Amino acid sequence: MDKQIQPVTRLTGEVSVPGDKSISHRAVMFGALADGVTRVTGFLPGADCLSTVDCFRKLGVQIEQHSPTELSVHGVGLDGLQEPTDVLDVGNSGTTARLMLGILAGQSFHCTVTGDASIRKRPMGRVAGPLREMGARIEGRDGGRLAPLSVRGGGLQAFRYDSPVASAQVKSGILLAGLFAEGATGVREPEPSRDHTERMLQAFGVVVEDREGYITVQGGSRLTATDIEVPGDISSAAFLLVAAAIVPGSDVTIRGVGLNPTRTGILDVLLDMGAQIEVVNERQAGGEPVADLRVRGSRLRATTVRGAIIPRLIDEVPVLAVAATQAEGVTEIRDAAELKVKESNRIATTANELRKFGAIVEELEDGLRIHGGAQLQGGAVIETHHDHRIAMSMAVAALVANGATTIRDWESVDVSFPGFAELFQNL
Numbered sequence: 001m002d003k004q005i006q007p008v009t010r011l012t013g014e015v016s017v018p019g020d021k022s023i024s025h026r027a028v029m030f031g032a033l034a035d036g037v038t039r040v041t042g043f044l045p046g047a048d049c050l051s052t053v054d055c056f057r058k059l060g061v062q063i064e065q066h067s068p069t070e071l072s073v074h075g076v077g078l079d080g081l082q083e084p085t086d087v088l089d090v091g092n093s094g095t096t097a098r099l100m101l102g103i104l105a106g107q108s109f110h111c112t113v114t115g116d117a118s119i120r121k122r123p124m125g126r127v128a129g130p131l132r133e134m135g136a137r138i139e140g141r142d143g144g145r146l147a148p149l150s151v152r153g154g155g156l157q158a159f160r161y162d163s164p165v166a167s168a169q170v171k172s173g174i175l176l177a178g179l180f181a182e183g184a185t186g187v188r189e190p191e192p193s194r195d196h197t198e199r200m201l202q203a204f205g206v207v208v209e210d211r212e213g214y215i216t217v218q219g220g221s222r223l224t225a226t227d228i229e230v231p232g233d234i235s236s237a238a239f240l241l242v243a244a245a246i247v248p249g250s251d252v253t254i255r256g257v258g259l260n261p262t263r264t265g266i267l268d269v270l271l272d273m274g275a276q277i278e279v280v281n282e283r284q285a286g287g288e289p290v291a292d293l294r295v296r297g298s299r300l301r302a303t304t305v306r307g308a309i310i311p312r313l314i315d316e317v318p319v320l321a322v323a324a325t326q327a328e329g330v331t332e333i334r335d336a337a338e339l340k341v342k343e344s345n346r347i348a349t350t351a352n353e354l355r356k357f358g359a360i361v362e363e364l365e366d367g368l369r370i371h372g373g374a375q376l377q378g379g380a381v382i383e384t385h386h387d388h389r390i391a392m393s394m395a396v397a398a399l400v401a402n403g404a405t406t407i408r409d410w411e412s413v414d415v416s417f418p419g420f421a422e423l424f425q426n427l
């Protein structure tokens, strides 16, 4: 479906963003493995999280959906999952694929995991490799690196893994397998990635320790059901933060945004660029810090983003690049080669699609160089490559173009942000 986006004069009002995608996935998965019933509120009813619900139902878990955002997950305990009678289809969701592979590695039954065309190109060897070293049998295309993957797990040995990438999906997949292994399993990463797994496992009563820099869980640790209140997704709020910052005269308040420090790189960078953002009403929800964010239209200046901050804003790079087109000076984003293995190659797609607006963007081996201060041109026809974050980032760019923009395959926004267009309309 094509979507036409018109430029706006300003954005004003108060909104909430949908629930955090990373936390919603984990609430379903950990709830499934727990003893007892886990009640989830603020769940993200995006396509990715619904794929997780679907896969765990196929694994024999009863999941009641009381409303789009409220679930009851009837946990089956650590040894209660059942062999699925059909393929487990993760759709577009890398998080579902990699975390679930960790759980499946601990099951002595057979199953097959697949997904859409994008998932079937994304690297699964980064989690399948270490899981094999723990004892799981995992086979698939390209020497077992690409889905569809066939898994027969069980009989796992504990493991200490030095991950070459800062990836919460790899870390989580291995720690989840570690729950089924004999002994203590630990993961060390080059830079800290998002820590929702560690926080939520602890909320479910599992001891998670840092042992000599390895985040470690003990095999056989049981999960006890708990209620999870999912905060608003800062990765979704990022589109509003950038939109309100670059549209002059805007004044937008976003309520209930999760501010886990492993996720707030986008705030740090926007503040550094001169954005006017106030953090108010700070509180805790579901073991995660939450606050309201008030953002006003501001003059932005260029910046350099590299190093340890990258995992803290990895999904926000495309929309950060949009902000950089409106900033004074040249912005450089480096150390972000991971972007090449997301739903699309986000270095290439961000550069190519922003150029259609007339922006000057250089594609680098590990990032982007964006020349700011450009008046974006209307009339662009954007290819999203079925990547939700590219669709929404280009929609934000379209707000400051000097004419209408067409965005192809708009439906991909439902992967992480159902209601995106309506929410912007209200502002």
Ligand SMILES: O=C(O)C1=C[C@@H](OP(=O)(O)O)[C@@H](O)[C@H](O)C1
Pocket: 021, 022, 023, 095, 166, 167, 168, 169, 170, 172, 193, 194, 314, 315, 338
């Ligand atoms: O663990 C998670 O929930 C996620 C981790 C990140 O991926 P990587 O682990 O591949 O960096 C992120 O890009 C993704 O949107 C969600």
Ligand SMILES: C=C(OP(=O)(O)O)C(=O)O
Pocket: 048, 092, 093, 094, 095, 096, 315, 342, 343, 389, 416
């Ligand atoms: C990379 C993303 O998700 P996933 O890896 O779960 O597909 C994303 O949402 O930007």
